[in-house]
Amino acid sequence: MAGGKAASALSPAVQKLAALPILVTVATKRGDGSVQLNPVWFELKDGFIWLNSNTSRTWPKNLQRDRDVTMLLVDPKVPDRYAQIRGRLVSLIPDPKHEAIDHLAERYTGKKFRELEPGEHRVTLKIQPVAVTGQMI
Amino acid sequence: MAVELSPKMQAFTEEVFPAIIGTNRKDGSVEMVPVWFEQKDGSFWINGGTNRGWFKHLQRDARITLLLIDPKEMFRWAQVEGRMVNWAEDAGGDHINHLSHRYLNKDYQGPRTGRIKIQIEPLRVTGAVDGRR
Numbered sequence: 001m002a003g004g005k006a007a008s009a010l011s012p013a014v015q016k017l018a019a020l021p022i023l024v025t026v027a028t029k030r031g032d033g034s035v036q037l038n039p040v041w042f043e044l045k046d047g048f049i050w051l052n053s054n055t056s057r058t059w060p061k062n063l064q065r066d067r068d069v070t071m072l073l074v075d076p077k078v079p080d081r082y083a084q085i086r087g088r089l090v091s092l093i094p095d096p097k098h099e100a101i102d103h104l105a106e107r108y109t110g111k112k113f114r115e116l117e118p119g120e121h122r123v124t125l126k127i128q129p130v131a132v133t134g135q136m137i
Numbered sequence: 138m139a140v141e142l143s144p145k146m147q148a149f150t151e152e153v154f155p156a157i158i159g160t161n162r163k164d165g166s167v168e169m170v171p172v173w174f175e176q177k178d179g180s181f182w183i184n185g186g187t188n189r190g191w192f193k194h195l196q197r198d199a200r201i202t203l204l205l206i207d208p209k210e211m212f213r214w215a216q217v218e219g220r221m222v223n224w225a226e227d228a229g230g231d232h233i234n235h236l237s238h239r240y241l242n243k244d245y246q247g248p249r250t251g252r253i254k255i256q257i258e259p260l261r262v263t264g265a266v267d268g269r270r
Contacts, residue, residue, distance in 0.1 A: 023211050025204055027159045027167040035159035035167050037204035039214050072157055072169040076208050079155045079171050086166065108211075 010044070014083045014132060017073050018044040021108050026051065027070040028062035036062055041104045042071075049087060049127040052101045054120055063089050069127060072134075083134040087127040095122040139258040142179055149205060149215060149266045150176035153240060157204040158183065160194035168194060173236040174203065181219065181257040184233045192253065195221045201257055205266075215264035219257040227252040 010018070023039040030036050038059045043050045049071065053060040063069055067089040075081035095101055098113060101122050105113035116122070142150070155171040162168055168190055174183050181203060185192055195201060199220040207213035227233055230249020237245035 023206070025157050025169065025206075027169050027202075029165070029167065033161065033165070033198075034200050034218060035161060035202040037157060037159050037169075037202050037216050039204065039206050039211060066165075068166055070159070070167040070169050072171070074155070074157070074171050082171055084169050 009047075010085075010129060010132060014073070014085075015044065017075060017081075017083060018042075018049075020076070022073065022076055024049070024051075025072045025074075026059060027072070028059045029066045029068075030058075030062055031065065041108055043104060043107060047129070048090075049085070049129060050100070050104075051125040051127065052095060052104055052122055053125065055123050056120075060092075060123060060125060063125060064092065071127070081135050083132055085129050086131045086133075087129045089125055090128045091126045093124040093126065095124050098122050100124045138260070139179065140260060140262060142176070142259065142262065143267055146215060146262055146267055147176065149207075149213070150174075150181075152207065154206070154208050155240075156181075156183070157206075158191060159202040159204070160191040161198045161200065162190075162194055163197065173240050175236060175239060179259070180222075181217065181259065182232070182254055183257065184227060184236055184252060184254050186251055187253055188251075192224075192255070195224075195255070203257070205264075212265050215262055215266040217257075217259045218261040218263075219259045221255055222258045223256040224253050227254045 024042040026038050026040045028036045069087050071085045073083045102112045156174040159167045159169050172183050203217040205215045232254040234245045
């Protein structure tokens with residue numbers, strides 16, 4: 001992938017931003033090549049970015065078709081400071097007991113996730129960061 | 138065909154926070170960047186230097202997606218799928234100065250030359266603000 005720093009180690013500034021309970025904006029590609037943007041809960045852990053979704057949502061479907069993903073973190077206090085992280089979906093992990101989404105919900109709300117809706121299935125998406133660009137590198 | 142923004146959505150676009158834009162690079166990957174914007178008469182307007190990557194992408198592929206999200210309330214967000222329908226030189230930097238007043242309540246401090254303003258027509262709006270995913 002051209003451009004950007006290798007993300008084997010995200011910079012301390014990016015790690016610090018990722019530790020805040022802010023949303024990451026996830027860009028995926030629709031089948032027609034247009035860009036889909038969604039604000040998503042995430043966690044940076046063990047060098048990977050972990051997302052979780054209801055399997056019926058469009059963005060995880062897009063991501064299974066085209067595993068390349070771009071994510072944007074913006075400093076809530078200084079919008080000019082941001083990190084654009086390009087990554088790749090490396091695995092899709094079913095979350096049948098909704099432990100992963102409960103864990104993420106705790107990070108953002110201090111509480112477990114809501115009761116799942118009938119027929120709702122959750123899945124964890126493990127993203128390998130590939131390159132970082134933006135005003136924080 | 139352009140869609141009309143709902144009254145809720147119009148009110149949301151008047152709030153002051155940057156939009157995140159996504160454009161298509163030649164290699165098929167997405168570039169994302171936060172930008173100042175305004176909504177006027179149903180169109181979205183952004184401003185930039187002609188050397189910006191996203192402007193080059195838009196000249197090749199006019200499709201652009203904007204994400205608007207309330208920085209204080211993360212469940213208030215909207216996604217606007219649109220396309221660039223027009224762009225023009227921002228002569229004298231009047232438009233960037235106008236945006237600077239919207240965001241910072243003061244004159245634009247950066248260079249006012251070599252800038253362009255871009256008109257984006259919304260084609261589809263989704264997200265929690267309009268109660269649709």
